[in-house]
Amino acid sequence: MGKGAETRDRIVDSALRLASRDGFEGLTLGTLSTELGLSKSGLFAHFGSKDELQLQVLQAAVNRFTETVVRPALAMPRGEPRIRAFFENWLGWANDPCMPGGCILVTAAVEFDDRPGPQRDVLAAAHKDRVAFMTKAARLAVEAGHFRPDLDLGQFAFDMDCIALGYHHSQRLLRDPKAGERARFAFERLLAAARA
Amino acid sequence: MGKGAETRDRIVDSALRLASRDGFEGLTLGTLSTELGLSKSGLFAHFGSKDELQLQVLQAAVNRFTETVVRPALAMPRGEPRIRAFFENWLGWANDPCMPGGCILVTAAVEFDDRPGPQRDVLAAAHKDRVAFMTKAARLAVEAGHFRPDLDLGQFAFDMDCIALGYHHSQRLLRDPKAGERARFAFERLLAAARA
Protein backbone atom coordinates (compact mmCIF):
# COMPACT_ATOMS: atom_id res chain seq x y z
CA MET A 1 0.00 0.00 0.00
CA GLY A 2 1.42 3.34 -1.07
CA LYS A 3 1.74 6.22 1.30
CA GLY A 4 -1.23 7.98 -0.23
CA ALA A 5 -3.56 5.06 0.35
CA GLU A 6 -2.24 4.73 3.87
CA THR A 7 -2.99 8.35 4.66
CA ARG A 8 -6.38 8.06 3.05
CA ASP A 9 -7.13 5.13 5.32
CA ARG A 10 -6.10 7.11 8.36
CA ILE A 11 -8.36 9.93 7.26
CA VAL A 12 -11.35 7.69 6.66
CA ASP A 13 -10.77 6.02 9.99
CA SER A 14 -10.84 9.32 11.84
CA ALA A 15 -13.76 10.52 9.77
CA LEU A 16 -15.76 7.44 10.76
CA ARG A 17 -15.23 8.28 14.38
CA LEU A 18 -16.12 11.94 13.99
CA ALA A 19 -19.10 11.34 11.75
CA SER A 20 -20.59 8.84 14.16
CA ARG A 21 -20.61 11.58 16.78
CA ASP A 22 -21.39 14.69 14.78
CA GLY A 23 -23.05 13.33 11.68
CA PHE A 24 -21.90 13.63 8.11
CA GLU A 25 -22.78 17.28 7.84
CA GLY A 26 -21.13 18.05 11.15
CA LEU A 27 -17.99 16.37 9.90
CA THR A 28 -15.85 19.19 8.49
CA LEU A 29 -12.54 19.19 6.70
CA GLY A 30 -11.15 21.67 9.20
CA THR A 31 -11.90 19.58 12.25
CA LEU A 32 -10.77 16.43 10.55
CA SER A 33 -7.45 17.86 9.38
CA THR A 34 -6.73 19.34 12.79
CA GLU A 35 -7.45 16.03 14.49
CA LEU A 36 -5.06 14.27 12.14
CA GLY A 37 -2.36 16.94 12.16
CA LEU A 38 -2.74 17.48 8.44
CA SER A 39 -3.33 20.63 6.49
CA LYS A 40 -6.86 21.14 5.27
CA SER A 41 -5.75 21.37 1.66
CA GLY A 42 -3.53 18.32 1.93
CA LEU A 43 -6.43 16.33 3.24
CA PHE A 44 -8.79 17.74 0.67
CA ALA A 45 -6.47 16.71 -2.17
CA HIS A 46 -7.10 13.07 -1.31
CA PHE A 47 -10.76 13.31 -2.17
CA GLY A 48 -11.39 16.31 -4.37
CA SER A 49 -14.71 17.12 -2.74
CA LYS A 50 -16.54 16.69 0.50
CA ASP A 51 -19.12 14.56 -1.26
CA GLU A 52 -16.44 12.13 -2.30
CA LEU A 53 -15.06 12.01 1.24
CA GLN A 54 -18.53 11.27 2.59
CA LEU A 55 -18.96 8.54 0.03
CA GLN A 56 -15.68 6.88 0.89
CA VAL A 57 -16.46 7.05 4.59
CA LEU A 58 -19.86 5.57 3.93
CA GLN A 59 -18.39 2.80 1.83
CA ALA A 60 -15.81 2.10 4.52
CA ALA A 61 -18.58 1.84 7.09
CA VAL A 62 -20.48 -0.63 4.97
CA ASN A 63 -17.35 -2.71 4.47
CA ARG A 64 -16.61 -2.65 8.15
CA PHE A 65 -20.12 -3.80 8.93
CA THR A 66 -19.65 -6.72 6.59
CA GLU A 67 -16.33 -7.55 8.16
CA THR A 68 -17.48 -7.21 11.76
CA VAL A 69 -21.05 -8.46 11.68
CA VAL A 70 -21.73 -10.50 8.57
CA ARG A 71 -18.50 -12.38 7.95
CA PRO A 72 -18.09 -13.89 11.44
CA ALA A 73 -21.71 -14.99 11.24
CA LEU A 74 -20.99 -16.76 7.96
CA ALA A 75 -18.37 -18.78 9.79
CA MET A 76 -21.09 -20.25 11.96
CA PRO A 77 -23.18 -23.24 10.88
CA ARG A 78 -26.26 -22.47 8.84
CA GLY A 79 -29.58 -22.03 10.49
CA GLU A 80 -30.28 -20.69 13.93
CA PRO A 81 -26.64 -20.54 15.10
CA ARG A 82 -25.74 -18.24 12.22
CA ILE A 83 -28.73 -16.03 12.84
CA ARG A 84 -27.93 -15.81 16.53
CA ALA A 85 -24.33 -14.91 15.79
CA PHE A 86 -25.42 -12.25 13.33
CA PHE A 87 -27.74 -10.69 15.85
CA GLU A 88 -25.18 -10.68 18.65
CA ASN A 89 -22.52 -9.20 16.38
CA TRP A 90 -25.00 -6.56 15.37
CA LEU A 91 -25.65 -5.51 18.95
CA GLY A 92 -21.92 -5.41 19.56
CA TRP A 93 -21.39 -3.32 16.44
CA ALA A 94 -23.61 -0.61 17.87
CA ASN A 95 -21.08 -0.21 20.70
CA ASP A 96 -17.96 -0.55 18.62
CA PRO A 97 -15.38 1.82 20.15
CA CYS A 98 -14.31 2.94 16.68
CA MET A 99 -17.73 4.56 16.36
CA PRO A 100 -18.26 6.32 19.68
CA GLY A 101 -21.42 8.01 18.43
CA GLY A 102 -23.22 4.81 17.66
CA CYS A 103 -23.87 3.00 14.41
CA ILE A 104 -22.82 5.32 11.64
CA LEU A 105 -25.20 3.65 9.22
CA VAL A 106 -28.13 4.76 11.34
CA THR A 107 -26.74 8.28 11.53
CA ALA A 108 -26.20 8.37 7.80
CA ALA A 109 -29.60 6.87 7.01
CA VAL A 110 -31.39 9.59 8.94
CA GLU A 111 -29.23 12.27 7.39
CA PHE A 112 -29.44 11.18 3.78
CA ASP A 113 -32.84 9.55 3.51
CA ASP A 114 -34.34 12.71 2.03
CA ARG A 115 -31.44 13.77 -0.14
CA PRO A 116 -31.28 11.87 -3.41
CA GLY A 117 -27.73 11.19 -4.46
CA PRO A 118 -24.97 8.63 -4.33
CA GLN A 119 -24.83 8.68 -0.54
CA ARG A 120 -28.46 7.69 -0.31
CA ASP A 121 -27.93 5.02 -2.94
CA VAL A 122 -25.03 3.45 -1.09
CA LEU A 123 -27.04 3.38 2.12
CA ALA A 124 -30.17 1.99 0.57
CA ALA A 125 -28.14 -0.69 -1.18
CA ALA A 126 -26.43 -1.60 2.09
CA HIS A 127 -29.78 -1.84 3.84
CA LYS A 128 -31.17 -4.04 1.08
CA ASP A 129 -28.10 -6.25 1.30
CA ARG A 130 -28.60 -6.60 5.02
CA VAL A 131 -32.25 -7.51 4.61
CA ALA A 132 -31.32 -9.95 1.85
CA PHE A 133 -28.74 -11.55 4.11
CA MET A 134 -31.26 -12.02 6.89
CA THR A 135 -33.84 -13.34 4.49
CA LYS A 136 -31.43 -15.88 3.10
CA ALA A 137 -30.23 -16.87 6.54
CA ALA A 138 -33.82 -17.48 7.53
CA ARG A 139 -34.40 -19.58 4.43
CA LEU A 140 -31.38 -21.69 5.27
CA ALA A 141 -32.77 -22.13 8.75
CA VAL A 142 -36.01 -23.36 7.24
CA GLU A 143 -34.11 -25.76 5.04
CA ALA A 144 -32.13 -26.98 8.02
CA GLY A 145 -35.38 -27.73 9.79
CA HIS A 146 -34.77 -25.14 12.50
CA PHE A 147 -37.59 -22.89 11.36
CA ARG A 148 -41.15 -23.57 10.19
CA PRO A 149 -41.49 -24.14 6.46
CA ASP A 150 -44.26 -21.55 6.18
CA LEU A 151 -42.24 -18.78 7.87
CA ASP A 152 -42.57 -15.38 6.18
CA LEU A 153 -38.91 -14.72 5.48
CA GLY A 154 -39.24 -11.05 4.62
CA GLN A 155 -41.24 -10.42 7.74
CA PHE A 156 -38.62 -12.20 9.80
CA ALA A 157 -35.92 -9.92 8.38
CA PHE A 158 -38.06 -6.86 9.04
CA ASP A 159 -38.61 -7.95 12.62
CA MET A 160 -34.91 -8.43 13.26
CA ASP A 161 -34.22 -5.03 11.79
CA CYS A 162 -36.76 -3.47 14.11
CA ILE A 163 -35.21 -4.99 17.19
CA ALA A 164 -31.70 -3.89 16.30
CA LEU A 165 -32.90 -0.40 15.54
CA GLY A 166 -34.89 -0.20 18.74
CA TYR A 167 -31.91 -1.40 20.71
CA HIS A 168 -29.70 1.23 19.17
CA HIS A 169 -32.19 4.00 19.85
CA SER A 170 -32.81 2.96 23.41
CA GLN A 171 -29.14 2.51 24.07
CA ARG A 172 -27.96 5.81 22.65
CA LEU A 173 -30.66 8.23 23.64
CA LEU A 174 -31.81 6.81 26.94
CA ARG A 175 -28.62 4.95 27.86
CA ASP A 176 -31.09 2.41 29.08
CA PRO A 177 -29.10 -0.34 30.83
CA LYS A 178 -31.94 -2.74 30.12
CA ALA A 179 -31.78 -2.17 26.37
CA GLY A 180 -29.68 -5.25 25.71
CA GLU A 181 -31.89 -7.43 27.84
CA ARG A 182 -35.04 -6.15 26.15
CA ALA A 183 -33.60 -6.61 22.68
CA ARG A 184 -32.46 -10.15 23.42
CA PHE A 185 -35.80 -11.03 24.92
CA ALA A 186 -37.58 -9.77 21.82
CA PHE A 187 -35.15 -11.70 19.66
CA GLU A 188 -35.69 -14.92 21.56
CA ARG A 189 -39.42 -14.55 21.19
CA LEU A 190 -38.96 -13.96 17.49
CA LEU A 191 -36.88 -17.13 17.23
CA ALA A 192 -39.39 -19.11 19.23
CA ALA A 193 -42.19 -17.99 16.93
CA ALA A 194 -40.13 -18.95 13.90
CA ARG A 195 -39.22 -22.40 15.07
CA ALA A 196 -40.81 -25.49 13.72
CA MET B 1 -51.84 36.30 20.63
CA GLY B 2 -49.52 39.23 19.97
CA LYS B 3 -47.82 39.70 16.68
CA GLY B 4 -44.51 38.55 18.10
CA ALA B 5 -45.89 35.22 19.22
CA GLU B 6 -47.62 34.80 15.89
CA THR B 7 -44.40 35.35 13.97
CA ARG B 8 -42.56 33.04 16.31
CA ASP B 9 -45.10 30.37 15.56
CA ARG B 10 -44.66 30.83 11.83
CA ILE B 11 -40.91 30.55 12.27
CA VAL B 12 -41.10 27.40 14.35
CA ASP B 13 -43.52 25.91 11.86
CA SER B 14 -41.16 26.48 8.98
CA ALA B 15 -38.22 25.34 11.04
CA LEU B 16 -39.97 22.06 11.79
CA ARG B 17 -40.36 21.43 8.10
CA LEU B 18 -36.78 22.33 7.26
CA ALA B 19 -35.26 20.47 10.19
CA SER B 20 -37.10 17.29 9.34
CA ARG B 21 -35.42 17.36 5.94
CA ASP B 22 -31.99 18.77 6.72
CA GLY B 23 -31.55 18.03 10.38
CA PHE B 24 -31.11 20.51 13.19
CA GLU B 25 -27.57 21.35 12.24
CA GLY B 26 -28.51 21.77 8.61
CA LEU B 27 -31.21 24.18 9.68
CA THR B 28 -29.66 27.65 9.40
CA LEU B 29 -30.95 31.08 10.23
CA GLY B 30 -30.16 32.27 6.73
CA THR B 31 -32.20 29.63 4.95
CA LEU B 32 -35.01 29.94 7.42
CA SER B 33 -35.25 33.73 7.16
CA THR B 34 -35.13 33.61 3.36
CA GLU B 35 -37.88 31.02 3.27
CA LEU B 36 -40.04 33.20 5.48
CA GLY B 37 -39.19 36.51 3.83
CA LEU B 38 -37.75 37.83 7.06
CA SER B 39 -34.40 39.38 7.76
CA LYS B 40 -31.92 37.14 9.46
CA SER B 41 -31.50 39.53 12.38
CA GLY B 42 -35.23 40.03 12.74
CA LEU B 43 -35.70 36.31 12.99
CA PHE B 44 -32.75 35.95 15.31
CA ALA B 45 -34.16 38.53 17.71
CA HIS B 46 -37.04 36.21 18.47
CA PHE B 47 -34.80 33.58 19.99
CA GLY B 48 -31.48 35.12 20.96
CA SER B 49 -29.47 32.08 19.96
CA LYS B 50 -29.61 29.14 17.64
CA ASP B 51 -29.65 26.82 20.62
CA GLU B 52 -32.82 28.44 21.83
CA LEU B 53 -34.40 28.16 18.40
CA GLN B 54 -33.54 24.46 18.27
CA LEU B 55 -35.01 23.99 21.70
CA GLN B 56 -38.26 25.69 20.83
CA VAL B 57 -38.55 23.69 17.62
CA LEU B 58 -37.89 20.53 19.57
CA GLN B 59 -40.47 21.44 22.16
CA ALA B 60 -42.97 22.26 19.43
CA ALA B 61 -42.35 18.87 17.86
CA VAL B 62 -42.95 17.12 21.16
CA ASN B 63 -46.16 19.07 21.69
CA ARG B 64 -47.35 18.28 18.20
CA PHE B 65 -46.66 14.60 18.78
CA THR B 66 -48.78 14.72 21.90
CA GLU B 67 -51.53 16.51 20.05
CA THR B 68 -51.48 14.30 16.97
CA VAL B 69 -50.67 10.89 18.36
CA VAL B 70 -51.28 10.73 22.09
CA ARG B 71 -54.36 12.86 22.60
CA PRO B 72 -56.62 11.24 20.01
CA ALA B 73 -55.63 7.87 21.45
CA LEU B 74 -56.72 9.03 24.89
CA ALA B 75 -60.15 9.67 23.45
CA MET B 76 -60.46 5.96 22.72
CA PRO B 77 -61.62 3.46 25.34
CA ARG B 78 -58.95 2.02 27.59
CA GLY B 79 -57.26 -1.20 26.68
CA GLU B 80 -56.59 -2.58 23.26
CA PRO B 81 -58.58 0.04 21.31
CA ARG B 82 -56.49 2.84 22.76
CA ILE B 83 -53.26 1.01 22.05
CA ARG B 84 -54.33 0.31 18.49
CA ALA B 85 -55.26 3.96 17.96
CA PHE B 86 -51.94 5.09 19.38
CA PHE B 87 -50.05 2.82 17.06
CA GLU B 88 -51.98 3.85 13.96
CA ASN B 89 -51.60 7.52 14.80
CA TRP B 90 -47.91 6.93 15.24
CA LEU B 91 -47.53 5.43 11.79
CA GLY B 92 -49.50 8.32 10.36
CA TRP B 93 -47.33 10.82 12.20
CA ALA B 94 -44.27 9.52 10.38
CA ASN B 95 -45.85 10.68 7.12
CA ASP B 96 -47.26 13.95 8.38
CA PRO B 97 -46.95 16.45 5.51
CA CYS B 98 -45.79 19.14 7.91
CA MET B 99 -42.61 17.09 8.37
CA PRO B 100 -41.64 16.06 4.86
CA GLY B 101 -38.36 14.63 6.03
CA GLY B 102 -39.91 12.13 8.37
CA CYS B 103 -40.33 12.13 12.12
CA ILE B 104 -38.34 15.00 13.45
CA LEU B 105 -37.96 13.29 16.80
CA VAL B 106 -36.01 10.49 15.16
CA THR B 107 -33.84 12.99 13.31
CA ALA B 108 -33.20 14.92 16.48
CA ALA B 109 -32.53 11.82 18.54
CA VAL B 110 -29.80 10.67 16.19
CA GLU B 111 -28.32 14.13 16.04
CA PHE B 112 -28.30 14.93 19.73
CA ASP B 113 -27.84 11.56 21.38
CA ASP B 114 -24.12 12.16 21.84
CA ARG B 115 -24.23 15.84 22.70
CA PRO B 116 -25.14 16.46 26.32
CA GLY B 117 -27.28 19.55 26.69
CA PRO B 118 -30.85 20.75 26.94
CA GLN B 119 -31.75 19.42 23.49
CA ARG B 120 -30.76 15.93 24.49
CA ASP B 121 -32.62 16.30 27.76
CA VAL B 122 -35.84 17.35 26.05
CA LEU B 123 -35.60 14.41 23.67
CA ALA B 124 -34.80 11.86 26.32
CA ALA B 125 -37.66 13.15 28.43
CA ALA B 126 -40.03 12.91 25.49
CA HIS B 127 -38.92 9.37 24.80
CA LYS B 128 -39.40 8.41 28.40
CA ASP B 129 -42.84 9.98 28.37
CA ARG B 130 -43.75 7.98 25.31
CA VAL B 131 -42.53 4.75 26.87
CA ALA B 132 -44.38 5.62 30.06
CA PHE B 133 -47.56 6.22 28.09
CA MET B 134 -47.30 2.87 26.37
CA THR B 135 -46.51 1.14 29.63
CA LYS B 136 -49.52 2.65 31.29
CA ALA B 137 -51.74 1.90 28.33
CA ALA B 138 -50.63 -1.70 28.52
CA ARG B 139 -51.37 -1.82 32.25
CA LEU B 140 -54.86 -0.49 31.62
CA ALA B 141 -55.31 -3.19 28.99
CA VAL B 142 -54.33 -5.77 31.56
CA GLU B 143 -56.79 -4.32 34.04
CA ALA B 144 -59.49 -4.33 31.40
CA GLY B 145 -58.84 -8.01 30.88
CA HIS B 146 -57.64 -7.54 27.31
CA PHE B 147 -54.06 -8.50 28.09
CA ARG B 148 -52.54 -11.27 30.21
CA PRO B 149 -51.99 -10.32 33.84
CA ASP B 150 -48.36 -11.45 33.71
CA LEU B 151 -47.49 -9.33 30.68
CA ASP B 152 -44.14 -7.59 30.92
CA LEU B 153 -45.30 -4.01 30.45
CA GLY B 154 -41.89 -2.48 29.86
CA GLN B 155 -41.07 -5.09 27.28
CA PHE B 156 -44.35 -4.43 25.54
CA ALA B 157 -43.51 -0.73 25.29
CA PHE B 158 -40.04 -1.53 24.00
CA ASP B 159 -41.49 -3.83 21.36
CA MET B 160 -43.92 -1.19 20.14
CA ASP B 161 -41.12 1.31 19.95
CA CYS B 162 -39.07 -1.08 17.86
CA ILE B 163 -41.82 -1.59 15.34
CA ALA B 164 -42.50 2.10 14.92
CA LEU B 165 -38.81 2.82 14.51
CA GLY B 166 -38.36 -0.01 12.03
CA TYR B 167 -41.34 1.21 10.06
CA HIS B 168 -39.93 4.71 9.90
CA HIS B 169 -36.53 3.50 8.80
CA SER B 170 -37.90 1.18 6.16
CA GLN B 171 -40.31 3.78 4.91
CA ARG B 172 -37.86 6.64 4.62
CA LEU B 173 -34.68 5.01 3.42
CA LEU B 174 -36.03 2.19 1.29
CA ARG B 175 -39.42 3.72 0.45
CA ASP B 176 -40.54 0.16 0.92
CA PRO B 177 -44.22 0.00 -0.03
CA LYS B 178 -44.59 -3.04 2.20
CA ALA B 179 -43.33 -1.20 5.28
CA GLY B 180 -46.80 -0.44 6.59
CA GLU B 181 -47.98 -3.99 6.04
CA ARG B 182 -44.93 -5.42 7.78
CA ALA B 183 -45.24 -3.08 10.72
CA ARG B 184 -48.92 -3.83 11.17
CA PHE B 185 -48.29 -7.55 10.95
CA ALA B 186 -45.62 -7.30 13.63
CA PHE B 187 -47.96 -5.22 15.75
CA GLU B 188 -50.80 -7.70 15.43
CA ARG B 189 -48.50 -10.49 16.49
CA LEU B 190 -47.39 -8.42 19.45
CA LEU B 191 -51.00 -7.88 20.43
CA ALA B 192 -51.83 -11.55 20.01
CA ALA B 193 -48.94 -12.52 22.26
CA ALA B 194 -50.08 -10.02 24.87
CA ARG B 195 -53.69 -11.10 24.97
CA ALA B 196 -55.08 -13.17 27.74
Place this chain on the structure above:
DNA sequence: GACGAAATAGCACGATCGTTCGTATACTGC
Protein backbone atom coordinates in the same frame (compact mmCIF):
# COMPACT_ATOMS: atom_id res chain seq x y z
C1' DG C 1 -52.35 62.36 16.64
C1' DA C 2 -48.38 61.75 19.93
C1' DC C 3 -45.79 58.49 22.50
C1' DG C 4 -43.54 54.40 24.35
C1' DA C 5 -42.95 49.68 23.37
C1' DA C 6 -42.62 45.87 20.47
C1' DA C 7 -41.16 44.06 16.16
C1' DT C 8 -38.29 44.04 12.26
C1' DA C 9 -34.55 45.55 9.19
C1' DG C 10 -29.78 46.89 8.01
C1' DC C 11 -25.12 46.41 8.47
C1' DA C 12 -21.00 44.60 10.13
C1' DC C 13 -18.16 41.37 12.87
C1' DG C 14 -15.08 37.30 13.33
C1' DA C 15 -15.11 32.50 12.45
C1' DT C 16 -15.46 28.74 9.60
C1' DC C 17 -17.15 26.46 5.57
C1' DG C 18 -15.54 23.91 1.01
C1' DT C 19 -12.50 24.86 -2.60
C1' DT C 20 -8.53 26.56 -5.61
C1' DC C 21 -3.88 27.36 -6.69
C1' DG C 22 0.98 27.66 -6.61
C1' DT C 23 4.74 25.66 -4.32
C1' DA C 24 7.78 22.78 -1.55
C1' DT C 25 9.29 18.25 -0.22
C1' DA C 26 9.75 13.18 -0.76
C1' DC C 27 9.87 9.15 -3.43
C1' DT C 28 10.46 6.58 -8.01
C1' DG C 29 12.65 4.78 -12.13
C1' DC C 30 16.18 5.79 -15.38
Place this chain on the structure above:
DNA sequence: GCAGTATACGAACGATCGTGCTATTTCGTC
Protein backbone atom coordinates in the same frame (compact mmCIF):
# COMPACT_ATOMS: atom_id res chain seq x y z
C1' DG D 1 22.28 12.60 -10.39
C1' DC D 2 18.25 13.83 -12.73
C1' DA D 3 13.43 13.92 -14.33
C1' DG D 4 8.99 13.08 -13.05
C1' DT D 5 5.39 11.95 -10.10
C1' DA D 6 3.10 11.62 -5.68
C1' DT D 7 2.18 13.86 -1.50
C1' DA D 8 1.51 17.61 1.50
C1' DC D 9 1.53 22.52 2.72
C1' DG D 10 0.26 27.62 3.03
C1' DA D 11 -2.27 31.29 1.68
C1' DA D 12 -6.21 32.95 -0.07
C1' DC D 13 -10.94 32.89 -2.16
C1' DG D 14 -16.04 33.84 -1.88
C1' DA D 15 -19.82 32.20 0.72
C1' DT D 16 -22.16 31.46 4.76
C1' DC D 17 -22.35 30.65 9.59
C1' DG D 18 -24.22 32.67 14.28
C1' DT D 19 -24.27 36.93 16.61
C1' DG D 20 -24.06 41.90 18.05
C1' DC D 21 -25.28 46.51 17.40
C1' DT D 22 -28.18 50.52 15.78
C1' DA D 23 -32.00 52.27 13.00
C1' DT D 24 -36.44 52.05 11.43
C1' DT D 25 -41.02 50.62 11.11
C1' DT D 26 -45.36 49.00 13.23
C1' DC D 27 -48.60 48.81 16.89
C1' DG D 28 -51.43 49.56 21.14
C1' DT D 29 -52.70 53.14 24.39
C1' DC D 30 -53.88 57.50 25.91
